[in-house]
Amino acid sequence: MMxxxxxxxxxxxxxxxxxxxxxxxxxxxGTHTVAAFRSGIRSMLPDNFRLxxxxxxxxxxTAQRYIDAAIDLASLPNVIVATYGDMLRVPGLxxxxxxxxxxxxxxxVVTSALRALxxxxxxxxxxxxxxxxxxxxxxxxxxxxxxxxxxxxxPNFSVLVSHKLVVPxxxxxxxxxxxxxxxxxxxxxxxxxxxxxxxxxxxxxFGKPCxxxxxxxxxxxxxxxxxxxxxxxGESYVENVxxxxxxxxGNATAMDILRRVFVPGDTVWRALGVIPMSGFxxxxxxxxxxxxxxxxxxxxxxFDNPSCRCGExxxxxxxxxxxxxxxxxxxxxxxxxxxxxxxxxxxxxxxKYNRHAIAMGARS
Amino acid sequence: xxxxxxxxxxxxxxxxxxxxxxxxxxAHGGGGELTGQLIAERIMPALANEDLATLDDSAxxxxxxxxxxxxxxxxxxxxxxFPGGDIGALAVAGTVNDLAVMGAEPVALSLGLxxxxxxxxxxxxxxVASISQTAKRAGIRVVTxxxxxxxxxxxxxxxxxxxxxxxxIAGCRMSMSRVTPGDQVLVSGTLGEHGLTIMSVRGGIQFDxxxxxxxxxxxxxxxxxxxSGAEIKFMRDATRGGLAGVLADVSERSGFSVxxxxxxxxxxxxxxxxxxxxxxxxxxxxxxxxxxxxxANRDADAVCDMMRACxxxxxxxxxxxxxDSTPPLVELKTTAGGARIVQRPYGEELPRIC
Numbered sequence: 001m002m003x004x005x006x007x008x009x010x011x012x013x014x015x016x017x018x019x020x021x022x023x024x025x026x027x028x029x030g031t032h033t034v035a036a037f038r039s040g041i042r043s044m045l046p047d048n049f050r051l052x053x054x055x056x057x058x059x060x061x062t063a064q065r066y067i068d069a070a071i072d073l074a075s076l077p078n079v080i081v082a083t084y085g086d087m088l089r090v091p092g093l094x095x096x097x098x099x100x101x102x103x104x105x106x107x108x109v110v111t112s113a114l115r116a117l118x119x120x121x122x123x124x125x126x127x128x129x130x131x132x133x134x135x136x137x138x139x140x141x142x143x144x145x146x147x148x149x150x151x152x153x154x155p156n157f158s159v160l161v162s163h164k165l166v167v168p169x170x171x172x173x174x175x176x177x178x179x180x181x182x183x184x185x186x187x188x189x190x191x192x193x194x195x196x197x198x199x200x201x202x203x204x205x206f207g208k209p210c211x212x213x214x215x216x217x218x219x220x221x222x223x224x225x226x227x228x229x230x231x232x233x234g235e236s237y238v239e240n241v242x243x244x245x246x247x248x249x250g251n252a253t254a255m256d257i258l259r260r261v262f263v264p265g266d267t268v269w270r271a272l273g274v275i276p277m278s279g280f281x282x283x284x285x286x287x288x289x290x291x292x293x294x295x296x297x298x299x300x301x302x303f304d305n306p307s308c309r310c311g312e313x314x315x316x317x318x319x320x321x322x323x324x325x326x327x328x329x330x331x332x333x334x335x336x337x338x339x340x341x342x343x344x345x346x347x348x349x350x351x352k353y354n355r356h357a358i359a360m361g362a363r364s
Numbered sequence: 365x366x367x368x369x370x371x372x373x374x375x376x377x378x379x380x381x382x383x384x385x386x387x388x389x390x391a392h393g394g395g396g397e398l399t400g401q402l403i404a405e406r407i408m409p410a411l412a413n414e415d416l417a418t419l420d421d422s423a424x425x426x427x428x429x430x431x432x433x434x435x436x437x438x439x440x441x442x443x444x445x446f447p448g449g450d451i452g453a454l455a456v457a458g459t460v461n462d463l464a465v466m467g468a469e470p471v472a473l474s475l476g477l478x479x480x481x482x483x484x485x486x487x488x489x490x491x492v493a494s495i496s497q498t499a500k501r502a503g504i505r506v507v508t509x510x511x512x513x514x515x516x517x518x519x520x521x522x523x524x525x526x527x528x529x530x531x532x533i534a535g536c537r538m539s540m541s542r543v544t545p546g547d548q549v550l551v552s553g554t555l556g557e558h559g560l561t562i563m564s565v566r567g568g569i570q571f572d573x574x575x576x577x578x579x580x581x582x583x584x585x586x587x588x589x590x591x592s593g594a595e596i597k598f599m600r601d602a603t604r605g606g607l608a609g610v611l612a613d614v615s616e617r618s619g620f621s622v623x624x625x626x627x628x629x630x631x632x633x634x635x636x637x638x639x640x641x642x643x644x645x646x647x648x649x650x651x652x653x654x655x656x657x658x659x660a661n662r663d664a665d666a667v668c669d670m671m672r673a674c675x676x677x678x679x680x681x682x683x684x685x686x687x688d689s690t691p692p693l694v695e696l697k698t699t700a701g702g703a704r705i706v707q708r709p710y711g712e713e714l715p716r717i718c
Contacts, residue, residue: 005701031643038645040702111642217700332710343643352645353704 008221009044015228016046024050024180025227026173026316028166029187030057030344031215037353039217049228052316053349055169055272056187058134059086059342060314063268064302066133066162067092072297073129073160074105079295080123082116083131084138085109086342089335093303113138113145113159120149120157129291132159136193139163139280140254143261146282146289158291161282164267166190167198168278172269173315174206181316183209183227185220188242195250196240207236214242261286268302270338271311310337313346320350327351386485393479393513403511406488410496411475415507423507425472429531433468435459436527444487444522446565448557448576452494454652455524457581460502461601463528464583465655467536467590470502473528475509480521491522502581504528536590542597543618545688548664550657552585552671553578553679554630555607559649560638575634578653585674586655594667595660602654605708608647608694610656612708615692622694624684624706647696648709658686 016023027033033053036042045051055061067090074081074097081097088098088109101107106126110116113130120128132142142159149157166187173179186199191212199210209230213223223241230236240246260283267279282290292299304311308330309323320326320339330336332348339347391398408416415423439455449457456473463470475495479488499506514521558577582601589596600610607629615622631646639646653676659667664682671677694706 009701034643037704038698039700040696040698040704041700043702043704044700217698217702221700352707352710 005218005221008218008225012049012221012225012228013046015225015232016049019048019228019232022048022050023182023228023231024052024316025183025185025224026052026054026181027185028054028056028170029185029190030060030342030346031189032185032187032213032220033057033346033349034344035215035217036220037349039220041217041220042354045224049224051185051224052181053313053346054173054184054316055269055314056135056166057339057342057344057346058138058164059090060310060338060345061164061169061269061272062087062090062133062162062338063270064092064304065268065300066160067096068094069292069297069299070097070131070160071095071100073291073295074100074107076127076295078126080106080108080119080126080128081131082108082110082119082128084111084133086344087131087133089332090338090341091335093300113141114148117145117149117154117157120154124156127156127158127294129295130157130159132161132163135164135166135187135190136254136258137189139262140193140251140257143257146261146286147257149289150286158289158294159282160291161262161280162267163262163280164269165264165278165280166194167202168275169269169272170199170202171206172272172275172278174202174208176315178317179315181208182231183211183236185223185227186210186212188212188214188219188246191240191242191246191250193251193254195248196238196246197248198250199238203236203238209236210238212238212240212242212246214244270302270304271314305336308337310339310347313337313339320347321354323347388479388481388483388485388488388513390481390513390515393511399511406485407477407492407509407511410492411499411506411509413505413507415472415505416509423472423474425507425529427531431532433463433466433530433532434527435462435466436525437462439524439526441562442520443565444491444520446577447561449579449652450491450494451522451524452491453498453579455526456495456498456502456504457579457652458601458603459526459528460504460581460583461653461655463530464581464586465538465599465601466530467533467538467599468530469533469587470504470528470530470583472505472507473499473526475506476525477509477511478523478525479511479513480518481513481516482518483520483522487520488522498581502583504581504583533587533590538596538598540598540614540617543614543620543658543686544597545620545686546661547597547658547686548661548682549611549614549622549624549684549686550659550664550668550671551602551607551630551681551683552582552655552657552677553653554632554635555602555651555654556631556635556639556646556649558652559606560635560642560644560646562650563642564638573634573638575632575638578651580653580676582653582655582676585671585677588674589657589667589670592666592670594663594670596657596663596667597660598658599655602651602656604650606646606648606650607656608645608706609708611694611706614656614658614686615694618686619692621687621689621692622684623687623697624694625697626699628681628683630679630681645709647706661685
């Protein structure tokens with residue numbers, strides 16, 4: 001492995017030297033963010049290569065108004081809210097789900113939507129609301145669960161839907177005036193579902209190289225080498241260097257289920273605002289499972305802390321340490337912005353792996 | 365033994381639907397006949413020894429040592445029973461290990477049980493039996509104890525407190541202040557298994573795995589190490605906070621940096637996959653049967669060999685070294701050829717979304 005890694009490092013260095021200017025590559029996926037830190041890839045990148053963390057952490061881009069709605073639901077009597085663990089600490093306007101749990105709300109951490117449905121079956125006397133967040137990695141599971149709930153007529157199960165689509169977000173980023181991105185390290189897991197062809201518009205319309213990569217150190221480095229190769233030659237096309245699990249067309253079954261249960265709709269992203277057709281609404285025949293309708297919850301507005309610069313972090317405009325709150329008022333235990341909450345959030349990853357970057361720099 | 369129906373049968377707010385399951389009731393903690401019965405029938409038979417049998421308010425122990433080593437810990441794990449162990453094994457091994465890593469020979473334990481009304485008596489029986497077995501393995505006795513019953517919450521609750529006393533082994537002096545550059549850092553076996561096992565069986569996050577908790581008393585192995593004459597400067601069990609927590613303490617309090625090699629870290633494939641799946645850093649996950657040692661360079665290989673000669677240390681490894689560089693940090697050299705900083709976890713680690 002070291003031999004291959006060494007070859008890739010040499011090639012990356014050579015290509016970055018040949019390009020001769022700052023290269024800005026965005027890793028769209030939070031798992032890539034963490035993997036690049038954890039494996040030490042970040043510490044071995046050439047000086048002129050900047051790896052920017054994009055909007056690929058589902059928790060980080062979940063709008064505050066959605067958290068508020070989830071807290072409202074959790075405050076209702078006889079309601080069990082089932083959620084992925086990293087949603088617990090995301091701050092809303094009036095606290096977090098974790099704080100709501102301390103006040104007595106019944107919150108269950110699950111690792112799958114089907115588990116939430118099982119809780120509904122086990123507790124027919126309660127209403128169970130599943131918080132449906134995440135990209136195309138988690139939305140098929142939510143869709144499948146809704147199909148199963150419909151088939152079995154589980155009356156006490158509903159979903160607060162806030163699923164998001166990766167490609168429209170990448171397009172929205174590129175349409176921002178002041179974004180300068182040379183290419184995308186495309187998410188491995190999402191691509192299993194949507195297929196590598198989904199990025200073709202990014203490459204053709206915006207002229208940005210897109211490379212789908214895996215999560216092992218060697219796979220990440222290989223994807224970065226392929227990106228710099230395209231950048232060096234002024235090319236832009238989609239490459240899949242994670243062919244063991246990602247195909248051109250994706251997972252047809254999962255995409256079918258998504259199309260049956262959901263319809264694309266405008267959705268609000270933290271820091272990015274409303275992006276057209278970047279999320280999912282329930283298809284008309286499944287709206288009985290819409291928690292907002294069932295409990296008549298009104299989704300309010302977003303009031304982000306004016307000092308919080310998560311928006312600029314998600315857009316790749318600043319590094320986390322450029323935010324005055326980072327590591328001071330805003331830490332993983334007391335997150336102010338969403339990027340500090342999830343272990344895959346850019347700020348949390350920086351806090352965990354890079355807080356001493358300056359000290360390290362001083363040492364070397 | 366009275367069944368729960370005759371005792372709380374009139375209380376409609378707390379219906380007990382199962383029949384034939386004997387459960388703890390509040391009256392078991394009332395200090396009366398039923399308390400006596402519980403202790404005599406359920407606890408004493410498993411733990412009996414001459415000091416405990418007196419049922420006096422305190423145990424009177426013979427003593428001959430310059431220094432008493434004294435510790436306490438409370439155990440609140442859920443579920444109470446998990447692959448590889450239970451709260452009883454944890455309560456004994458945890459306190460025994462806390463004594464042992466200070467260079468002490470554990471002598472006696474106290475056992476405080478806070479039982480929730482509704483706990484099935486057979487669960488209590490299994491846990492008391494496990495306390496007994498673990499104590500026997502550690503060669504330590506429970507010499508005094510207390511039992512309380514609290515009102516029903518989940519109906520399955522049991523909290524355990526154990527305090528332990530031990531004799532400091534002559535010549536033992538574990539201290540961070542003795543750590544100096546050049547010392548080697550050792551770990552006594554594979555990492556992360558206890559914490560990951562608990563997550564694998566905790567409500568809502570269940571996943572299929574062959575992982576088992578590594579909970580075990582380590583005083584036998586530690587005695588061999590500290591009486592070998594090797595220069596062991598510091599030792600700690602890597603429980604909550606994992607290896608990362610211990611090494612961060614070493615670096616902060618000694619004022620030196622610690623460099624560890626990812627390729628040297630012992631870890632089972634099962635633990636590695638489970639941590640990967642949950643998005644957790646295995647270095648920050650709790651162990652209940654592993655110690656981290658800082659050893660003088662010349663003795664490091666010998667100490668590693670001694671650990672490996674014991675069943676509980678068979679996967680021991682030298683994982684890094686203390687280096688003189690400032691500011692004091694823990695740095696991991698990754699197998700990929702890079703480096704990153706290791707910090708203690710910042711609270712409860714949340715499994716990630718996808």
